[in-house]
Amino acid sequence: MAKKEPKKLEYFTDWKYAPSPEATDHIRLQKQYELFINGKFVKPNSGKYFDTINPATEEKISSIAEANDKDVDSAVNAARGAYDKTWSKMPAKERAKYIYRIARLIQERARELSVIETLDGGKSIRESRDIDVPLAANHFFYYAGWADKLEYAFPNRHPKSLGVAGQVIPWNFPLLMAAWKIAPALATGNTVVLKPAETTSLTALKLAEIIQESGLPDGVVNIITGHGPVGASMVNHKDINKIAFTGSTNVGKWIQKAVAGTDKRLTLELGGKAANIIFEDAPINQAVEGIINGIFFNQGHVCCAGSRLFVQESVAEEVIHKLKDRLETLIVGDPLDKNTDIGAINSKMQLNKINEYLKIGVNDGAEMYQSSCTIPKKGFFVRPTLFLNTSQSHRISQEEIFGPVLAIQTFRTIEEVIEKANNIPYGLSAGVWTDKGSRIFNLTSKLRAGVVWANTYNKFDPTSPFGGYKESGFGREGGLHGLMPYLKF
């Protein structure tokens, strides 16, 4: 019996949504940004500045100071001074008040922060408005609550702060990652030198303004901008007690080598290549939505993105047909438009990397399927992409692409899928879709991943620890566990 091709549906032909761009007239941006050291904005020693651009238009937004070793040194000195003189001596209850105040100020300026996040990073305004900025505020609220309760969090273990924390964060969730790093460090009584990624410095610098406004004692948080060597200089600085890094596995490996033999503490949150596993008894329509959210959230620039899809063979045809159908209703384009689902790729460099992987996938013999959407001529954009008929040995199934590209494999038995899901150097996250509760618990104990989502994907909460196995790094951020890397006992 010949199988009939499933029917197709058409979208956005008779009813096109009019542009609905978020206003930008309310934001305040300077032409040039300096380094935030010891509570003041100071010019960089190098006298050099670099451009930060809007990846959706390729237009320059502002100039950002390039720090050098001397600036790193003065930021660390400021942090050390603030630690010795004020922050370590301040009653924990008072520390909490400052952290709480920062959270409130983020909320007050949420609209401005989300527009800047979208302008500078390319993510859709819907996501920066509904996810990044509210979550960033929530992290400060949450850790403000812990500041004076550390003795209860770790009873009889006498938790003590470490000193100066050097924190290096990535470009995918600029403000949120700053919050993830700064909030627990302050709550545990440490002082901070933070470096945002060079393509997305603006919201970290706006956070510096907020920190100034909050009245936080000078030097407790220092924010320095620049490229890779600034981070390297922080990692090698003698007076830093702890390094917290979120970013690529390659840089993570280098950092671990660099701190070996020193008494610096280290946490690494690195890459991922998560398995999102769909069983035949799953709520299929919601699972399809979860797959979409898993891989296309933030243009796929998510270390825990569900970039490897495993579908049970009995439902593979249905799931793939529905995925192709769902791709057609994803709106790709101007990140500032309130209806945009998928915004711009963060940088030219990342765009090239993704396009390179698309070529590799096709050359390795996988079948590429892309949404039929038109993408803007200017700016960095990629069509949402599926790779069908992929094998475990394909490079697109093994390596982190960090873009809107999903590699799809099928499986038959639970043993097979567990083996394949774990057969990867990474172990950050995974997703399981089934109607059967016992199967969920079985898998959560067998999947080598720091986070396993059941019947949902990409859910974040300040109370929940996050972190990886294997080459995805070590240490946990968020929740009670997120306090530990900043304490000695």
Add this chain to the structure above:
Amino acid sequence: MAYDFKNSPTVDQVGIEERVARFNTRSIKKGSKVQVLKLALNMIDLTTLEGKDTEGKVKQMCYKAMHPHLALPNLPSTAAVCVYPTMVKVAKEALKGSKVKVASVSTAFPSGNSTMQIKLLDTKFALENGADEIDMVISRGEFLKGNYNFVFDEIATIKDLTHKYNARLKVIFETGEISTLDNVRRASDIAIYAGADFIKTSTGKIGVAATMPVTLVMLDAIKDYYFKTGIQVGMKPAGGISTAKGALQYLVMLHETLGNAWLDNKWFRFGASSLANDLILQLEKEAKGVYYSKDYISVD
């Protein structure tokens, strides 16, 4: 087609609610808004289902259905009026020469607690008086007992009669009574496979009427059936949709679930009585730039 309704797909409520929340973040502006406000007006089944209904009331409502707001030119009529079987004749007469259809509730609406014989007579009476559409209710008691075949047979029987008169059949589940989204999905599958032309959420006679999550589950059932067979089935959320904003959100959900083919009153209806006037209010605002007092809009 063989289909075991015990094996209807499961539905994850949290996932459904998240999807609905995503639809509700869509921002519909300017021309794309006016276009769809008019479409929504054209999709209304203007409804009066009260014990106190009179011929005079039904006639006035029929006039409103044909001419929703004379002060604004080029407005479409509503899709249909929806009345009790005893009012079908009056409505048919009042709507003569217009495109507005007459829908009649039947099968011992709203509870459905009667014998098949009476349900058939009820339906036949409406059809003989000229009803273009029949809005039947399912036996929720039998459904909740797990007698899915009973419900299937009762729908199929009413469908045969309805189609004999070239009328279209809408099947009401009273989703507030069958309660879970898994049940809503199962009822949708039963009705679709039994040959319903439309599936409909509610009678409007109990507290919980149409909601977006329930409607999305039903749209998904329609979509799955279309993917398998290429046959379109219509959808009618009824009760509780009274604002233009709410109607727009429903239409965004319809559009992004089933696409352009369903953006037509042949395949989608709102069962509502007060929605029309809020749509008119918004259309006036879009045309003239200011909100009018509700006193400028007739209330039939």
